[in-house]
Amino acid sequence: MAFVTREALLALALASLSYSAPLIPLAPRAVALDNVSQLRPEYDYVVIGGGTSGLVVANRLTEDPTINVLVIEHGPLGAQDGGTAVPGLPVPDRYKRDYVSVPQPGLNNRTSPVYTAAVVGGGTVVNGMFFNRGSAADYDAWEKLGNPGWGWNDLLPYFIKSETFTSPSADIAAKYAGVISPEMSVHGTKGPVGSSFSNYQYPIIKNFFRGWNAIGLATQPEPNGGDANGAIYGPISAMAKNQSRDDASDAYYRPVAGLRDNFHLITEQTVTKINLDGMKRANSVNFVARSNTTMTANTTVTTAYATREVILAAGAPHSPQVLQLSGIGPKDLLSSLGIETLVDLPGVGRNFQDQPSMFLQFTCPMTIPYFSGSIVAYIPLQNMTSNYLQVIDRAAAVDPESLFPADCDPTILAGYRAQRDLILALYASAHATVQEVAWAGGNTVSNALLKPLSRGVITINSTDPTAPPVFDYRTFSHPTDLDTAVLSIRKIREWMASAPMQEVGPVETYPGENVTSDADLVAAIRGFATSTWAHPVGSCSMMKREYGGVLDPELRVYGVEGLRVVDASMMPMIVGSHTSSTVYAVAEKAADIIKAAQNATPRHSHSWQPPGPPPGQTFQPEAQQ
Numbered sequence: 001m002a003f004v005t006r007e008a009l010l011a012l013a014l015a016s017l018s019y020s021a022p023l024i025p026l027a028p029r030a031v032a033l034d035n036v037s038q039l040r041p042e043y044d045y046v047v048i049g050g051g052t053s054g055l056v057v058a059n060r061l062t063e064d065p066t067i068n069v070l071v072i073e074h075g076p077l078g079a080q081d082g083g084t085a086v087p088g089l090p091v092p093d094r095y096k097r098d099y100v101s102v103p104q105p106g107l108n109n110r111t112s113p114v115y116t117a118a119v120v121g122g123g124t125v126v127n128g129m130f131f132n133r134g135s136a137a138d139y140d141a142w143e144k145l146g147n148p149g150w151g152w153n154d155l156l157p158y159f160i161k162s163e164t165f166t167s168p169s170a171d172i173a174a175k176y177a178g179v180i181s182p183e184m185s186v187h188g189t190k191g192p193v194g195s196s197f198s199n200y201q202y203p204i205i206k207n208f209f210r211g212w213n214a215i216g217l218a219t220q221p222e223p224n225g226g227d228a229n230g231a232i233y234g235p236i237s238a239m240a241k242n243q244s245r246d247d248a249s250d251a252y253y254r255p256v257a258g259l260r261d262n263f264h265l266i267t268e269q270t271v272t273k274i275n276l277d278g279m280k281r282a283n284s285v286n287f288v289a290r291s292n293t294t295m296t297a298n299t300t301v302t303t304a305y306a307t308r309e310v311i312l313a314a315g316a317p318h319s320p321q322v323l324q325l326s327g328i329g330p331k332d333l334l335s336s337l338g339i340e341t342l343v344d345l346p347g348v349g350r351n352f353q354d355q356p357s358m359f360l361q362f363t364c365p366m367t368i369p370y371f372s373g374s375i376v377a378y379i380p381l382q383n384m385t386s387n388y389l390q391v392i393d394r395a396a397a398v399d400p401e402s403l404f405p406a407d408c409d410p411t412i413l414a415g416y417r418a419q420r421d422l423i424l425a426l427y428a429s430a431h432a433t434v435q436e437v438a439w440a441g442g443n444t445v446s447n448a449l450l451k452p453l454s455r456g457v458i459t460i461n462s463t464d465p466t467a468p469p470v471f472d473y474r475t476f477s478h479p480t481d482l483d484t485a486v487l488s489i490r491k492i493r494e495w496m497a498s499a500p501m502q503e504v505g506p507v508e509t510y511p512g513e514n515v516t517s518d519a520d521l522v523a524a525i526r527g528f529a530t531s532t533w534a535h536p537v538g539s540c541s542m543m544k545r546e547y548g549g550v551l552d553p554e555l556r557v558y559g560v561e562g563l564r565v566v567d568a569s570m571m572p573m574i575v576g577s578h579t580s581s582t583v584y585a586v587a588e589k590a591a592d593i594i595k596a597a598q599n600a601t602p603r604h605s606h607s608w609q610p611p612g613p614p615p616g617q618t619f620q621p622e623a624q625q
């Protein structure tokens with residue numbers, strides 16, 4: 001999530017950054033929008049979505065000059081303008097495709113935003129740049145769920161591979177001695193993504209750390225080493241040399257643009273369907289121009305062919321949509337829309353998770369605005385309340401069947417039960433976290449619930465691939481999420497009441513100092529919380545098929561050959577952190593998995609006509625079904 005304010009400009013001036021970033025010319029290998037004649041007849045791999053994960057995989061696969069890759073991206077190539085380059089400036093709306101959820105009963109029927117990027121580089125071009133990892137226990141829980149090879153020790157080499165970490169400047173290191181103390185063995189120094197520290201913090205930030213320490217939350221000087229709890233001054237995804245944003249496009253696309261003939265990128269195109277052959281092997285992808293905002297009989301559909309694999313990297317909001325449009329998903333849903341079910345996979349779109357957030361308001365006479373989202377507290381449940389075992393017992397007593405529709409597929413329930421036990425074990429751990437508090441020094445204290453027990457769902461309600469899917473977070477459908485929300489507000493008040501924070505003199509203006517009973521706090525939370533911390537995950541989860549999963553531990557879609565999902569939707573349980581660094585590590589690992597499988601996946605040249613029309617011909621609506 002971004003913590004930017006307009007006053008950030010002031011901070012920028014103080015940080016003496018340069019605004020004169022030159023525009024990068026259109027990369028030579030990007031194929032012109034309306035010129036499908038530049039596409040190769042076939043590629044080894046077609047990647048759907050040129051966002052964070054898609055660019056990582058495309059870059060790594062094209063290290064081999066004999067491997068041809070096409071990336072198809074809905075958004076444009078960014079111009080490195082505004083906040084896409086300089087932290088704190090606003091990010092232009094044209095790089096986003098934001099939606100709203102359906103009304104949330106848990107939020108008094110208010111809707112919540114669904115933030116999604118639409119630009120080469122994806123979420124990392126528009127995000128808040130906080131660059132942290134979850135706790136080791138968070139990833140170990142993925143493995144315990146039945147995903148061998150996905151524990152912390154397996155992922156750590158990929159966190160390292162993706163980053164170039166730079167220790168704080170001498171000035172910051174001296175001012176924050178003991179607060180930041182990097183352990184170089186968990187960091188990379190040769191990877192594509194810069195991970196570094198803001199060169200400036202307002203002095204008031206010291207009160208943040210002293211305040212938490214005063215109420216028993218220690219400072220964690222190396223938050224990215226597997227013990228991601230405590231008060232943290234963390235790194236951001238920025239280039240140390242000039243404090244500029246380092247997004248996935250800067251890291252994995254621009255350095256090779258024009259240098260690799262085997263890496264094609266076509267922008268402002270929307271993938272509408274993955275085509276399966278008679279053996280249920282994904283062998284091609286249909287797409288239309290982004291400007292075609294509705295499909296008619298006259299819309300030109302282009303098909304790109306993959307001789308080895310189709311790689312889905314459209315992000316957690318869109319990957320389930322593309323699968324469902326392609327006949328891969330819950331049979332009932334697909335039938336209701338007249339889509340032929342090619343693979344009945346009830347989990348596609350299920351297990352959707354994000355971190356509900358609340359923005360508390362205080363007035364601070366010493367308030368100074370600031371733009372960095374890297375000053376945070378990550379809090380285990382046992383440090384939120386001494387009664388944490390009661391919270392866990394109450395959560396364990398909730399019948400999972402009460403949380404899902406009566407006709408819910410039994411595999412979804414089985415998967416939820418397995419997850420719940422693992423999440424409650426994390427709730428009991430001193431090393432895994434439930435609450436994040438982010439403070440930039442201003443009036444807003446951002447508060448997020450890191451590991452909710454509620455689960456949402458993403459479904460298409462139209463066969464028109466240009467229509468957005470329906471997003472239902474189902475926020476607070478599990479009552480324990482309201483219990484932890486109440487505790488989280490009380491924790492913030494305890495911190496604000498500490499002597500070091502009282503030096504700042506905060507007065508709570510929202511929810512307000514008179515809102516104290518559990519019932520009044522619950523009412524306030526339902527009235528002001530939002531479903532998202534801009535970290536949607538889980539909608540195509542890596543889980544056993546008998547758990548309602550979509551992907552096996554090699555990220556292959558069940559029931560289909562030649563199709564993997566490599567983006568944030570694969571996370572079966574959200575981790576106690578922001579998500580971008582985990583997405584990079586997952587995609588780096590995915591690239592290695594795909595490379596290792598190359599010998600076993602020989603090229604299949606397409607010898608059949610796909611169900612969609614050939615390149616340059618027109619769309620027949622029934623061909624999409």
Ligand SMILES: Cc1cc2nc3c(=O)[nH]c(=O)nc-3n(C[C@H](O)[C@H](O)[C@H](O)COP(=O)(O)OP(=O)(O)OC[C@H]3O[C@@H](n4cnc5c(N)ncnc54)[C@H](O)[C@@H]3O)c2cc1C
Pocket residue numbers: 001002048049050051052053054072073074075115116117118119120121122123124126127128129130131132269270271272313314315316318319322373533534535536567568569578579580581583
């Ligand atoms: C506003 C915001 C703030 C955030 N703040 C932080 C933060 O501070 N720190 C942090 O670590 N994380 C943050 N995140 C989250 C993080 O950026 C994401 O988890 C991560 O970038 C997701 O990567 P991805 O590859 O899964 O998807 P994305 O990077 O979103 O890539 C998916 C791409 O697929 C494209 N696409 C979608 N559908 C289609 C289609 N049908 N055809 C063709 N292309 C398609 C999209 O345009 C997009 O470019 C934030 C995210 C947002 C949106």
Ligand SMILES: *[C@@H]1O[C@H](CO)[C@@H](O)[C@H](O)[C@H]1NC(C)=O
Pocket residue numbers: 018019020021022085086239242244
């Ligand atoms: C920072 O450096 C990168 C890489 O050299 C460059 O692309 C970018 O434009 C620079 N940022 C600014 C704000 O000058």
Ligand SMILES: *[C@@H]1O[C@H](CO)[C@@H](O)[C@H](O)[C@H]1NC(C)=O
Pocket residue numbers: 032035037038
């Ligand atoms: C399309 O691309 C081909 C091959 O690069 C080129 O010769 C042609 O001029 C292009 N046509 C248009 C309309 O851009």
Ligand SMILES: *[C@@H]1O[C@H](CO)[C@@H](O)[C@H](O)[C@H]1NC(C)=O
Pocket residue numbers: 105108109
């Ligand atoms: C939310 O909407 C549902 C369905 O319309 C309704 O039954 C319920 O009473 C509403 N809840 C609130 C708090 O308004």
Ligand SMILES: *[C@@H]1O[C@H](CO)[C@@H](O)[C@H](O)[C@H]1NC(C)=O
Pocket residue numbers: 216217218219229230231382383430
């Ligand atoms: C949480 O509380 C426990 C028990 O008081 C304490 O030992 C531990 O250090 C605390 N955790 C942090 C991160 O401060």
Ligand SMILES: *[C@@H]1O[C@H](CO)[C@@H](O)[C@H](O)[C@H]1NC(C)=O
Pocket residue numbers: 296297298
């Ligand atoms: C498709 O194009 C034809 C010929 O240009 C036109 O008559 C018809 O109205 C168009 N149909 C739609 C749905 O746009």
Ligand SMILES: *[C@@H]1O[C@H](CO)[C@@H](O)[C@H](O)[C@H]1NC(C)=O
Pocket residue numbers: 034289291292293296298299300
């Ligand atoms: C689809 O988009 C293309 C490219 O912008 C445009 O030329 C064409 O008219 C659009 N077609 C329809 C049917 O909207």
Ligand SMILES: *[C@@H]1O[C@H](CO)[C@@H](O)[C@H](O)[C@H]1NC(C)=O
Pocket residue numbers: 101102461462469470471
């Ligand atoms: C799909 O759902 C959205 C609400 O999320 C609604 O606005 C839209 O009309 C629905 N479309 C169809 C075809 O039912």
Ligand SMILES: *[C@@H]1O[C@H](CO)[C@@H](O)[C@H](O)[C@H]1NC(C)=O
Pocket residue numbers: 512514515516520
């Ligand atoms: C708290 O005070 C505000 C402002 O006076 C008022 O609007 C609100 O209803 C009060 N809330 C409670 C729970 O008393």
